[in-house]
Amino acid sequence: MILVRQNYIPDLDCRLCHTRLSMTPAEKLAHQLHELSMNMWWAWNPTVIKLFRDIDPGAFRASKHNPLMVIKRLSRERLRELAADAAMRARVDRAHREFRAYVSPTSPTWAETHAAPLRVRPVAYFSAEFGIHESLPIYSGGLGVLAGDHLKTASDLGLALIAVGLYYRESYFRQHIDREGQQHAVYERAPTEYMCTTLRAGADGKPLVIDVPLGNERLLAQVWQVNVGRNQLLLLDTDVEGNSEENRRLAARLYFGDQRVRIRQELLLGVGGIRALRACGIDWSGLHLNEGHSAFATLEYARLRMIETGGTFADVAQDVAQSTVFTTHTPVDAGHDRFSPELVDEYLEPLRLSLRLSREDFLGLGRVRPQDAREALCMTVLAFKMSRYANAVSCLHGRVTRRAWQVLWPHHREDEVPVGHITNGVHVRTWLAPAMQEIYARHIGPDWADNLNEPKMWARIENVLDAELWETHRTLRANLVGFVRREVAAQRRSNGHGEEMILAAATALDPDVLTIGFARRFATYKRANLLFSDLERLERIVCNEERPVQVVFAGKAHPADRPGQEVLKTVVRASMLPELRSRIVFVEDYDINVARHLVQGVDVWLNTPRRPQEASGTSGEKVLLNGGLNLSVLDGWWAEAYDGLNGFAIGNGVCHVDQAEQDRRDGESLYRVLETEVVPLYYEQDDRGVPHGWVAYIKRAIRTLGWRFNTDRMLRDYVFECYLPSAGVHSSAMRR
Ligand SMILES: *Cc1c(COP(=O)(O)O)cnc(C)c1O
Numbered sequence: 001m002i003l004v005r006q007n008y009i010p011d012l013d014c015r016l017c018h019t020r021l022s023m024t025p026a027e028k029l030a031h032q033l034h035e036l037s038m039n040m041w042w043a044w045n046p047t048v049i050k051l052f053r054d055i056d057p058g059a060f061r062a063s064k065h066n067p068l069m070v071i072k073r074l075s076r077e078r079l080r081e082l083a084a085d086a087a088m089r090a091r092v093d094r095a096h097r098e099f100r101a102y103v104s105p106t107s108p109t110w111a112e113t114h115a116a117p118l119r120v121r122p123v124a125y126f127s128a129e130f131g132i133h134e135s136l137p138i139y140s141g142g143l144g145v146l147a148g149d150h151l152k153t154a155s156d157l158g159l160a161l162i163a164v165g166l167y168y169r170e171s172y173f174r175q176h177i178d179r180e181g182q183q184h185a186v187y188e189r190a191p192t193e194y195m196c197t198t199l200r201a202g203a204d205g206k207p208l209v210i211d212v213p214l215g216n217e218r219l220l221a222q223v224w225q226v227n228v229g230r231n232q233l234l235l236l237d238t239d240v241e242g243n244s245e246e247n248r249r250l251a252a253r254l255y256f257g258d259q260r261v262r263i264r265q266e267l268l269l270g271v272g273g274i275r276a277l278r279a280c281g282i283d284w285s286g287l288h289l290n291e292g293h294s295a296f297a298t299l300e301y302a303r304l305r306m307i308e309t310g311g312t313f314a315d316v317a318q319d320v321a322q323s324t325v326f327t328t329h330t331p332v333d334a335g336h337d338r339f340s341p342e343l344v345d346e347y348l349e350p351l352r353l354s355l356r357l358s359r360e361d362f363l364g365l366g367r368v369r370p371q372d373a374r375e376a377l378c379m380t381v382l383a384f385k386m387s388r389y390a391n392a393v394s395c396l397h398g399r400v401t402r403r404a405w406q407v408l409w410p411h412h413r414e415d416e417v418p419v420g421h422i423t424n425g426v427h428v429r430t431w432l433a434p435a436m437q438e439i440y441a442r443h444i445g446p447d448w449a450d451n452l453n454e455p456k457m458w459a460r461i462e463n464v465l466d467a468e469l470w471e472t473h474r475t476l477r478a479n480l481v482g483f484v485r486r487e488v489a490a491q492r493r494s495n496g497h498g499e500e501m502i503l504a505a506a507t508a509l510d511p512d513v514l515t516i517g518f519a520r521r522f523a524t525y526k527r528a529n530l531l532f533s534d535l536e537r538l539e540r541i542v543c544n545e546e547r548p549v550q551v552v553f554a555g556k557a558h559p560a561d562r563p564g565q566e567v568l569k570t571v572v573r574a575s576m577l578p579e580l581r582s583r584i585v586f587v588e589d590y591d592i593n594v595a596r597h598l599v600q601g602v603d604v605w606l607n608t609p610r611r612p613q614e615a616s617g618t619s620g621e622k623v624l625l626n627g628g629l630n631l632s633v634l635d636g637w638w639a640e641a642y643d644g645l646n647g648f649a650i651g652n653g654v655c656h657v658d659q660a661e662q663d664r665r666d667g668e669s670l671y672r673v674l675e676t677e678v679v680p681l682y683y684e685q686d687d688r689g690v691p692h693g694w695v696a697y698i699k700r701a702i703r704t705l706g707w708r709f710n711t712d713r714m715l716r717d718y719v720f721e722c723y724l725p726s727a728g729v730h731s732s733a734m735r736r
Pocket residue numbers: 140141142143145519520521590591592595596616617618619620622
């Protein structure tokens with residue numbers, strides 16, 4: 001049995017609670033709140049979030065919505081005050097009871113019926129980033145948020161899953177933008193004592209430390225555990241005694257540093273991850289590699305199998321691949337890590353020797369042409385070769401992936417390349433505004449959240465009165481406007497803008513104007529500047545007297561991505577032009593918090609990638625059930641979602657060979673759709689201000705797309721298509 005060393009709060013010691021027969025009300029309250037704050041379950045339960053906020057609104061905001069920090073910093077007086085408040089005690093009791101019931105092993109779950117074979121041994125899910133909540137900043141963008149949503153859903157469905165990632169003490173980065181529109185990356189060290197993480201301990205009660213061979217060195221890492229509902233996430237942390245100064249900092253920052261840093265981080269994730277699982281006594285049913293970063297895990301697993309079976313690498317490789325699932329996430333070439341043979345020699349020699357492979361055979365595992373001595377080792381190739389189940393993340397991305405990697409299966413026709421697709425989804429309870437949850441509970445049914453994949457259930461959205469849906473949406477939009485004004489004014493103040501610009505921010509936007517949102521990483525293929533390709537035309541659209549439009553932007557460019565930062569500058573500068581600044585606003589430091597506000601309040605979500613480079617995209621899916629409409633290039637998930645009446649399309653799905661020409665056409669299409677479809681439909685309102693035609697689109701989007709583009713559907717697909725087969729179970733028997 002592995003002991004978990006808790007991070008006990010000195011003056012709210014929970015061991016006390018267990019040993020004492022009678023607790024004072026304040027002690028009991030502290031104990032319950034601490035237990036709640038130590039499991040990320042609260043992050044997808046709006047009533048519990050509200051509970052923590054109400055305990056100390058100022059501290060909640062200042063802590064970046066970190067319940068543990070709020071609880072740990074609570075004064076004794078405030079605690080006694082809360083304990084003396086019967087209503088507060090009842091709320092805490094209720095949340096605590098609900099939490100206990102949720103994590104109780106006896107509560108019935110979906111997985112019990114449909115994935116029983118997986119209950120014995122969990123799926124080991126590897127990802128370089130996890131976006132669970134803004135208070136745990138170990139993510140950069142869509143990949144991490146998807147991993148976070150995957151974890152939450154596995155927990156909701158009762159699917160046993162153990163996740164493995166890295167503990168980036170300084171996270172990705174915080175974004176500041178100066179008055180010239182230049183982005184600055186700021187790194188802050190996360191306060192470990194306020195993170196809801198506990199150190200895993202070994203049998204001797206001391207913190208568990210695993211080691212990973214890095215060439216001639218041994219890299220050490222300790223293992224933190226984060227509770228995510230019923231499941232756990234293990235995070236490897238190299239900031240431990242015994243490591244060189246350089247290695248202590250190895251995992252400090254996400255997607256930072258040169259190839260030497262990356263290959264060592266990826267060794268830590270893959271090899272270290274497997275070692276951590278073993279050291280924790282966890283036996284998995286299969287591995288799921290969320291993107292190629294963690295592909296070294298398959299080699300470490302093979303090494304263990306060789307020791308256990310006495311076989312050769314060739315003997316065990318089939319077994320390893322049989323139990324490995326690989327999800328590839330991007331058709332963009334720079335998104336596939338490649339390491340030179342020299343770098344591989346330098347760091348992977350010990351692993352290669354223990355696999356008893358020649359240099360050529362070893363490097364060949366990551367090469368398209370194994371004999372090509374100059375070819376680098378590509379993590380995506382390694383992951384494809386070492387997994388039996390590989391998938392892309394949308395239908396179109398599946399086609400693009402099969403074409404791009406057909407070289408790996410020279411005897412297959414393109415459409416026979418064994419890479420399928422499972423379209424990404426979003427975790428509904430994380431992203432849905434509480435007010436919309438109430439609408440669904442009222443009109444669709446109290447158990448709506450348990451039947452997310454039921455098309456018939458979503459059809460009941462047609463029963464909601466247009467006026468009610470619209471009224472709720474207006475309130476959400478007004479919330480967004482308030483949020484943006486507060487944030488941008490504060491940001492401009494701290495970035496040294498003059499009073500005029502600060503005031504402009506505080507009064508920017510109008511709660512009753514058609515509001516467009518655009519927020520994502522500023523990778524150039526996402527073309528955040530497409531809307532600015534014709535400034536005069538843009539001005540005519542946004543500043544129209546009768547039918548104005550306003551736009552909220554957010555997003556970070558990678559600190560090494562100069563072109564991305566230039567795009568960001570274009571957008572920020574346009575938002576500061578006197579003629580545009582009341583209608584176009586840029587919110588700094590895009591994160592899960594900013595995303596949540598945006599997706600819940602916008603009317604239209606704009607998405608302008610160069611087709612077919614957006615593998616899936618998920619932000620538009622977050623908007624959907626909140627009553628927003630998508631205006632998007634037919635790429636990623638939208639290419640399979642759009643039906644002509646459930647949102648808007650930019651372009652017709654045809655790609656021009658010349659990129660500049662394609663950009664020009666898409667820009668033209670974007671303006672035209674705004675002018676002739678979006679704006680007229682929105683402003684055709686009855687005398688009470690309800691746009692019935694627009695609301696019909698919203699309802700149709702919810703009805704036709706709600707049941708598909710969520711992680712409940714996605715997880716079930718993974719279970720039936722990948723997890724059960726990789727565990728050796730024929731999934732058709734489990735499907736209803
Ligand atoms: C959902 C989300 C993303 C993904 O955005 P896409 O452009 O749709 O891939 C990125 N970052 C954050 C913070 C998100 O919440």
